[in-house]
């Protein structure tokens with residue numbers, strides 16, 4: 001008897017988990033392995049700001065109970081980093097020197113928060129917020145009612161900033177081109193949105209870029225951000241939310257085309273016929289605009305994961321690349337984005 005097809009998914013976020021469930025629902029016999037660097041099973045990343053509303057217990061963030069993986073016969077390998085994919089021989093290398101063979105591979109590795117080039121030497125003074133552990137560290141280091149300095153303010157950051165304000169913290173936003181990313185807005189388009197944030201109590205700097213972060217501050221503050229015009233912004237924690245860099249470094253030997261993300265056609269297949277990609281890590285071909293585009297956000301990435309899984313099983317479903325990209329202020333002062341929902 002032929003051995004069952006082995007589907008390997010790298011990444012256990014919304015795209016990866018959606019794919020694993022879809023594979024299992026459609027084929028009871030295949031092998032499904034998920035490999036993730038995360039220590040937790042799939043959890044609701046978008047709910048991380050809720051930590052500041054009292055949801056610090058990681059169990060409350062899980063999408064499904066851990067027993068669900070056994071029930072679905074999905075092998076979940078946590079705290080495991082992929083360091084290389086050999087796309088010709090269909091072999092994955094793990095950081096601890098083990099190798100895993102696959103028949104079909106789906107890459108759902110998302111992205112990491114991008115830090116402006118001129119601040120990389122001060123990375124140790126800047127908190128991140130992309131994982132449960134990182135978010136809990138911010139929660140621990142930020143005194144109750146304390147102040148956050150936010151550089152950039154992409155949609156992930158804005159979501160957090162609004163929760164912080166609502167929970168009694170102070171937020172100073174140093175706006176730049178990535179503010180409201182993945183929406184791509186001009187300074188003029190950003191203006192009414194920044195005004196809406198100010199109306200909610202945020203302090204906004206929009207004319208000067210940060211040139212340094214220091215922990216040698218003049219008063220009791222633990223962080224000081226210096227702007228180009230010499231203004232010094234003081235706070236307890238500095239966070240950078242300037243969009244994402246796709247996590248693709250381990251794919252360089254995989255025989256797939258990469259620009260910033262992994263390039264896929266609207267069926268989410270890469271240039272290697274045994275590899276697909278979905279979620280924040282991939283750029284999808286837009287035939288009308290003749291370019292590859294990212295489609296971020298919880299709903300989009302889940303849809304991609306499920307679609308890629310169907311196509312790995314022989315389907316030819318197409319991702320609708322005409323996603324509406326609008327952000328505005330509602331009459332009640334709330335920001336509303338067409339795709340940034342969950």
Ligand SMILES: Cc1cc2nc3c(=O)[nH]c(=O)nc-3n(C[C@H](O)[C@H](O)[C@H](O)COP(=O)(O)OP(=O)(O)OC[C@H]3O[C@@H](n4cnc5c(N)ncnc54)[C@H](O)[C@@H]3O)c2cc1C
Pocket residue numbers: 010011012013014015016035036037038045046047048049080081082083108109110111129130131155156159247250278279280281296297298299301339340341342
């Ligand atoms: C704090 C926060 C709030 C958000 N709020 C919203 C919101 O309100 N609305 C909305 O629409 N979207 C929101 N988002 C964005 C949304 O969560 C992302 O678009 C989505 O999580 C991306 O899913 P993904 O599956 O592509 O990747 P991710 O969820 O980023 O998962 C990537 C996975 O890949 C794994 N991985 C990466 N590299 C490797 C490697 N080398 N080896 C093994 N594993 C690897 C990681 O461990 C992880 O499991 C938010 C995101 C964050 C962080």
